[in-house]
Each structure stands twice: as C-alpha cells, then as structure tokens.
Amino acid sequence: MRLICLADTHNLHHEIPIPEGDILIHAGDCTDGGTWNETRDFLNWFSSQPHKYKILVPGNHDFFFQKKENLEKIPKNIHLLIDRGMEIEGKSFWGSPMIPGKAGWAFNRERGAEIRTHWDLIPKNTDILITHTPPYGILDEIGSGIKLGCKELAEKVKKVQPKLHLFGHIHHSAGQTSYLGTKFYNLSLLDERFRIMHDPLNLVL
Template structure:
C-alpha cells in the first residue's frame, strides 16, 4: 500500500504536485482560519488527486469542524469522496487507520485540550490494533521541536503510541519539525508542507507498507 502524507497546507494546496497512490492523507490545517469556502476549495483539490482513498483530519486552524458549522464542513468533505476522521477509524484494504484532530492547548485555537486527563480521554479511544495513527499534533520529543527551543508534543500521546506500537504515526502542526524518524518500531512522520514562515518548501512524504509491514 502506497501512502502519501501532507499537512499544514493552509489553503496553499494548489501549489502542490502530488503523484498517485493508494491513500492520500492530510494531517490537518488545510484552511487558513477554518472557513467553509476554504474547506470547499480543499475538497475540490483533493477530489482531483489520483489516489484510491483520501483521508483528512482537521487541525487547530480548521475552526468550522469544531463550531456550529461542523456538520456542513464534514458533509463537504464526504461529498467529495474524502474520509474525515475525528476520534474515529476506518479499515482500508486490511490496514487500520485512526485519526484525531486533538492537540495540547496551543494559544486560542480549535481542538485544544488541556494536558493530562482532558486530552488523555481522546488517546484512550485509539484501538490497540491501529496500523496508521493520524493526529494533528506530534508526540512529545518526536518531531515536535519549535524554533523558540521548546518541545511541545503530547506526553500522553507518546505513552499510548509506545504501548500500541502503530506502524506509522503521522502528524503536522509544528512546521519547523518536518521530517521522518524510526523509533521503537514505529515510523514517525511530520508532514508539514509549509515552513515556520508559511512558505511551501517541503515535499509530500511517501511511505509504502509492504510484506511484513502490513
């Protein structure tokens, strides 16, 4: 299964060139400030991409997925053939995907949860058999470094990942920590397309699950 990961495109998706594959995954922040108009433009872009399946989660900028417009926003994605995950999962060709937009409290944005019990209740929903875990924010200490010198990932998320050991954990949110890392049997991916100056500089990250990886 060929997977392509992107994140934090912030309505600049039209500048991307994507190939083909089995599953295209967006790890959140596909809009600037969460308007329905931006959501529609994103959905139309995704619908044109040559992938068998398309998955998206929301991010802290995607306000219309957490406020009173959430039902309409989700319908826009669904109507364009995009699988929207919100503390939910799906099995595609035998591979189990789980997605969540939640991240530790970060300024006054969408899908913020306090560290500790409030955020842990979301991670406790992740099934033990998850193969590909998609969250907007990173796990603590892994692809979560900010330019001001702090690590801002979630400790409770890391604990769950270490316990269930998904094959892939994909995220975004922290633009300056784009990259890929293997650790503890999991491939960690930060797929932010924009850098910290909100410029399109990073390519999509491709990963193929084959043989014993499946």
C-alpha cells in the first residue's frame, strides 16, 4: 500500500506534482485564508486525484471546515478526519486538526486540559496518526529555534506509539525522524516564505 502525503500547500496545490499511489493524505493548511472559493478549488482538485482513498485533515488556516453546515459540500470521495478515524486494508488511521495556543486560528485550543480532551480520543490501536500540529520537541522548531509543538500530544503519542505520525504546520522543520518505534514526518511542502521547497512523501506501508 503506497501512501502519498503532503501538508501546508496554501493554495499552491496545482503547482505540485502528485505521484501515483493508493492513499493520498493532506495534513492541513490546504488554503491560506480558509474562504469558500479557496476551499472549493482545493476540494475539486483533491477529489479529482486518481488515488483510491483521499484523506484530509484540515489545518489552522482552513476556517471553512470549522462550520458543520459546510461539511455537506465536501465531495463524497474525500475522507475528512476531524477527531475521527477510519480503517483501510487492516490499518487504522486517525486524524485531528487541533493546534495549541490562544491566537485566532482555526481549530485552536488552549494548551493543557482543553486540547488534551481531543488527544484523549485517539485510540490505542492507531497505526497512522495524522495531525496538523507536531508533538512538542519533534520537528516543531521555527526559524528562531522556538519549539511550537504540542506537549499534550507528545504525551499521547508516547502512550499510543503509532507506526507513523504525519503532520505539518511548522514549515521550517520539514523532514523525518524516529522515536520509540514511531516514524515522524513533517510534511510541510513550503518554507516560511511560502515557496515550494519539498516534494510529497512517497511511502510504502
């Protein structure tokens, strides 16, 4: 099973070559302002991709997905994961768009108890975890060296130990690493100046 994974495309999806695969995963910030026009353009593009399964976890720029009434406009062949999961060929996927902090972004939750309620929903048998935010201390540094990942998520990941943890959000820290049996991938395609700098992750599961 081949996974094609990307994040933080910010309306530049038409400029990104997408490899063939079985599952196409976008880990958030498909738009920049979260408007309907931006979102519609992305959804039309995403739903037209040939991959058998298409999974979308929104990001902090994707305001459109916060309103329940808007979710009816999502094409039926896109699996939108907002604090929910799905199983594909015996593998358990779970997705959540929540990010820590107090700023006025989409899917924003205060650090501590508030955001922990979302991570508590992640099942113990999760194989592939998809979040927009990275866990604290793992591929989460901005250019100044400050770590912006989520401590509460890091605690949960240690307990669940998924095979893969896919995320984006922190453009500066795109890359991969491994820790306690989990492979972590920051899928951000753009740098901090919103230039395309990376290719989608092409991963055989």
